[in-house]
Each structure stands twice: as C-alpha cells, then as structure tokens.
Amino acid sequence: MKLSIITGLLALIICLAYSCQSEDRIEYMRYYSAGQDLYKTKCQNCHGAQGEGLAALIPPLTDTVYLRANNNKLACYVQNGLKLPILVKGKAFNGQMPPAGLSPIEIAQVLTYVKNSFGNNMGIYDVAQTNKHLGKCE
C-alpha cells in the first residue's frame, strides 16, 4: 500500500516536472520564433542570414565566447547602438551599429534567437533579464 502511494507520488512529481519543462520549452519557442522574424527585418541586412557578418566591416554573430562574455551588455547594444571598437573572433570591428528601435520584449526575443542560432546555444533570454541589463546601460 505504502509502496503504491510512493510510486503514485513519484509519478505525479515526474509528470509535473515534465509539464513545467514543456511549458518552459513553449515559452522558449515563442521567444525564438518571434525573434527570428525580428532578426530578418532588423538585423539580417547587415549581420547576414547565417549571422556571418560582412568581411571586416560587420562582425559575425557566431562567436559564442564573445556573446557569453558580454551577455549583460548585448541588450544595451541592441537598444542604443554601438560606437566603440569591439573584438570578435580575434578581429577588431570599429564601425557603428545604429539603435535597432526595439522594445524590451522585442530585444529579449531577438537576443533569444541570436543566442540560440548560428552555432550558439545559450537558452532563453527573457524580458526580466533584459530589463535588468537595460537598467545598467552605460
């Protein structure tokens, strides 16, 4: 009797965990697909369909090490543009990126797309994190 209760509880916990996970998964997919559309209209002209950038003019988005190291600055770059020289894949880029003109939720979506495409695999970047980072723009 005890055993069946324990098994039942265990099954319930597994079910709950699984449904939570798939809820997260759905949320991630929402961010990702919205971000994909935004990327096409706002980013792709310069950064390319495969995030390849353009020679030494426009940096690629394929440098996971750079994206992880600058994770808390990316939202600010998208919102306010970027003028400083940056080092991506060992190459210096010193052009200017214009502000993207996106709302915080859109920035969260497009960054979720970028951070999980082009060989990057960094998971969801939700609007709460985005707002936190946007509050600390330089």
Place this chain on the structure above:
Amino acid sequence: MKLIILSACSILLWSSCSFNDKSNAVLPIYGSREPVTKTVNGKQVTDTVYQTIPDFNFVNQYGKTINRKSLDGSIYVADFFFTSCPSICPVMHRNMLKVYESFKNSGNVKIISHSIDPGHDSVPVLKSYADKLGVTGNNWWFLQGKKEATYKLAESYLVAVQEDSKAEGGFVHAGYFILVDKQKRIRGTYDGTKPEEVDKLIADIKTLQNEPENMIAQ
C-alpha cells in the same frame, strides 16, 4: 516507320533546344534608341544608335581619376551606395562580393560603386571601406565626386537617388546593380539585395563575355 517518327521527334527536340540557346544568348539593350541614316559609299544606311553612359570624372579609393575611358574594353557593373548606410548597402555589397570573387581573375569585368555621400565618403574613407571588404587591385572601384554629378549620372543608369533627411542614414536610393557592356550600353538591371537576382547577373555577365564584339543585338 517507328524509326522515322523517333528521329523526327529527336530532330524537333534538338532544334527547339538550340533555338532556346540562341535566344538566351542575347541580352536586351535598355534605354532610348534612335535610327540614324547616313550615306556610306553612296548608299543610304540606317543604323540604330543606342543610349550609352555619358562621360564622368570621379576619383577612386586610390585617389586616381576615373572617367568613361577608364572603363574602355570592360564589361562593368555599377551601383550607388554610401559607407555609413544603415539599411540596404551591407546586403548589396555582400552580394556584390560574390560578383567580385567570380570575375576578379577574368580581366575584362569591373565593378564601380558610386558614393552618393561624398561629404562623408572621402578617398581615405573609401579606401578603408574597400580594405575591410577585402577588395584589392583594380577590379572594384569605389568612386566619389561632386554630389550633383553623381546624382545626374545615376539618371543615365535609370536609377533614382536623392537626399532625404527623413530616410534612414539621410539618403534614399534603390539597391540596383546595373550591367553595362563594352559599348557602354545598359544590358540588365538587378535588385542587389536579392541573392537570386545577383546569380542571374553573374550568369548574364558570362553571356556578355561570350558575345561577339561587333554583334548587333536587338
């Protein structure tokens, strides 16, 4: 009997194929044209005079003067851009790089990119842009000159450019690539933002390279 039908069919097929080849091999000539009648050896001869690209005088990324004559003997592709362009220029030049790579060793194909923002795009700015794009040598020139002269020239390429403080980056322009033959006649226009149109441009350049020099295309 069967054999006759079969051979008739294959002859038909063959001739239709070769007909297609022929019609594909000639690119149209764009722009206005007028018939000119002159007297040659006592005979009246009527010829068609096609619109050609007029003379110009600009400076390239190396500081060298470039005019109409500098392009003699070359098929060339022209476009209009500016280095600080935030909208369609990066995608245009990502696609143009494909054209550059395809013909940089062929010797008779050039690319000229006219800056429509000469105030910002000085010779050193254009040189730096070319360097960053990985463009070397004399197959792809980035040209700057008087703004009015560039805008006027754009009209003869059937392209519209203008300043507009409301547009992104301060200018509006169409992202067209214009194909010009050795006789300086326009032979094709392509949307430089679309990879499939740029593939067609590359194919059309190859067609032009194979066109006999003295052929009269209609």
